[in-house]
Amino acid sequence: MVFNSFGFIFIFMPLLLAGYNLLLHFGYRRLAILFITAMSAVLYGMFNYKYLVIIGISMAVTYLFSYIIEKKSGDSSKSISIEKESGGSFKSISIEKESSGSSNSISIKKKVSPLIPAVAVLFHVAVLGYFKYTGFLVDNINSIFKTDYTFTAFLLPVGISFYTFSQIAFVIDRYRGEIPHYDFLSYAFYILYFPKIMQGPIAFPKEIIDQTRDIESLRFDADRFGRGIILFIIGLAKKVLLADTIALIVTYTYSQAYYLDTLCVIVAGIATALNIYFDFSGYCDMADGISQMLGITLPQNFNSPxxxxxxxxxxQRWHMTLSRFLTKYIYFPLGGSRKGAARTIINILIIFFISGLWHGAGWTYVVWGLVNGILVIFDHFHxxxxxxxxxxxxxxxLFFSFSVIIFQxxxxxxxxxxxxxxxxxxYPGFLYRTAANLTLSETYVLEEAVQLFAPNMLNIYYFVLMMIVIAFSLFLMTRQNAREIAAKTTFKTWQIVALSVLACLSILSLSNVQTFVYFTF
Known part of the structure; x- marks a missing residue:
């Protein structure tokens, strides 16, 4: 069940909010967290119950490694008791198994072998690789060595790239001592939390789990709830009114790639950039809005890129949580920009190679990632x-728009x-054919009127409509983003009316539910 569906908006979300807030009202914080975790599992399992088996095994392995890290570091914990003479010189130093409780005690934990988190990370990479990249690897082996091996993964779990990175973040943060060995419910909530599991953002464990510790911060707050609704409505409108509309142009142009003229390719690139942005940021706005209704703040994923x-x-503004994940766990450990220009260039290319491959199992994604890496390197040094x-x-x-032609x-x-x-x-005149695919239910009456009274103007009508959609979308890029709008809304009458109209238009467009682009990643 996706966010842009009648079932989610009118059944799942009301039940979730009602049950969650009722439990918090009576002081049952852990039961409220358990309730959200269970509902998240149900929602995820509705795509395919087998997904729950895969993510369940993944979670069990991660939590086992967290427990091993805890035992390896905690069992050998010793304390050093330091006694001083009145003059300040050391009188004696003693090492004991347990802390003496003295204010002069220093707790020391045994260094955990890096092999432990390495095995855990390799496990998750292997699982992701099997489901997402084995077919790609086999195809390339066949192409290079002229073999005819076949491989078909029986399914690709929704959001596997996102929750795999969350699992990796958990393991590495545990190894580094940045987070404790949380109880299993807290850990399960972090992984399964439905607003982020299927399409991000890729949140760090501490920033999600620690928010669930204080029941007062989770309780219903009318102002926060209202701003969450605003975010959800804006995100829904981005998806169903803009992304799905622009997708009509994108789908047609790429299906006719060999016949397009220059102007159509330009339109295709710009439309692709807008489609991906409104689709992904729309999801993130909806996820952010739902989380605010639940009293939880997700990390920002888009900041007017x-x-x-x-x-x-x-x-630095697009898919910010992926960028910071790659920076924290790969770029910085590789040396970042601290080891000279040559290493910096190599490190940036590695990051963008991984980013491209993370988006999809295909050379188009890899090349797209490397092209952006080269552009970033140019910006870095110039x-x-x-x-x-x-x-x-x-x-x-424009650079980004042309690069996503490779992506799409x-x-x-x-x-x-x-x-x-x-x-x-x-210019063979293919632009009119492209525009003719933009048949919208919202403009049905106008389109019929043109066909009836001025049939010779129909091509012009489609072209003008396409230009209006693209121009309006580009205009929105220069305005405040969803977070800024939600934060500054004062709930005046005209604002409430405008949001209500936007919500009604969006809901009326739900009859043709389209999945999100990043679900495939």
Missing amino acids: FKASTVQELW KHKLLPVKIRQVLTF ASDLTTAGVMIGKLSFFT
């Missing part, structure tokens, strides 16, 4: 401030054909 004036800044900020913002958006294309050959059309201008 198309306002960035460099590609490097864009990736501070180009000669051009005005607005021009740099436009150029950054079915293969590198198709991507190459489309990008190649940008190098020489062609």
Whole structure:
């Protein structure tokens, strides 16, 4: 069950909010957390009950390694008692098995072998690799060695890339001593929490679990609840009114990749960038809104990325939790930018190679990641401030839009054909055919009127409609983002009316439920 569905909005969410707040009202904090965890498991299992088996095994292994780390570090804990003479010199130093309780005691824990977290991380990478990348690997082996091996994974669990990274974060943070060995309910809540399990954000354990410790912070708060509703409505509108509409252009252009003209390729690139943004950020806004209703704050995943004036800044604003995960657990351990220009370049390329591969099992994703890595490297070493900020913002958006042609294309050959059309201008008139796919229920009456009274103007009508949709979407990129709107809303009458109208329009568009782009990742 997805967020943009009648079942979720009118059945699942009301039941969840009612049961959760009722338990908190009577002071049952742990039961409330258990209730959300159980409901999250039910929601996730509704996609396919087998997903629960896979994630259950994954969770059991992670928690076992957390327990091993706790035993290895805790059982050999010793204390050093230091006694001083009145003059300040040391009188004696004694080492005991348990802490003496003295204020002069220093607790020392045995260093855990790095092999323990390494095995846990390799396990999760192997599970992810089996379900997501084995087919890709077999296809490449067949291509290189002219063999005919076959492999078909029986399923690809929804959100496996997201919860795998959450599991890895948990194991590494436990090894580093940044988090304790939480009770199993707290750990299960962190992994299964439904607003983030299927499509992120990739939250760190501490920032989610620690919020559930204080019952007062979780109790119903009308102002916070209202702002959560605002976030959910905006996110829903992004998905069903904008992303799903623009997807009509995207789907058609890539299905006709070899026949497109130059203007159509430009439209395809811009539409793809807008489609992915509204789809993914819409989900994150809805997840954020639901969490605020529950008294929990998720880390921000988008911060107006198309306002960035460099590609490097864009990736600091786009999918922020993935960027910080890769930075914390891979880029910094590799040395970051501390070991010279050559190592910095290599480290950045490694990060973007992994980012590309994380998005999908295909060379298009890998090349897309590396292209963005190269652009980030250029930004890292060249501070180009000669051009005005607005021009740099436009150029950054265009660079990203052309890069996602590689991301969206079915293969590198198709991507190459489309990008190649940008190098020489062609115009066989395919733009009108592209625009004609933008048939919307909201404009049905207007479309019928044009067909009836001015049939010769129908192509112009479709073209103008497409330009309005794209122009309006680009305009929204320059305005406040959903978090800013929710934070600044004062709940005036006109604001409530506007949000109500937006909610009604969005709900009326739910008849054709479309899954989210990042579900496949």
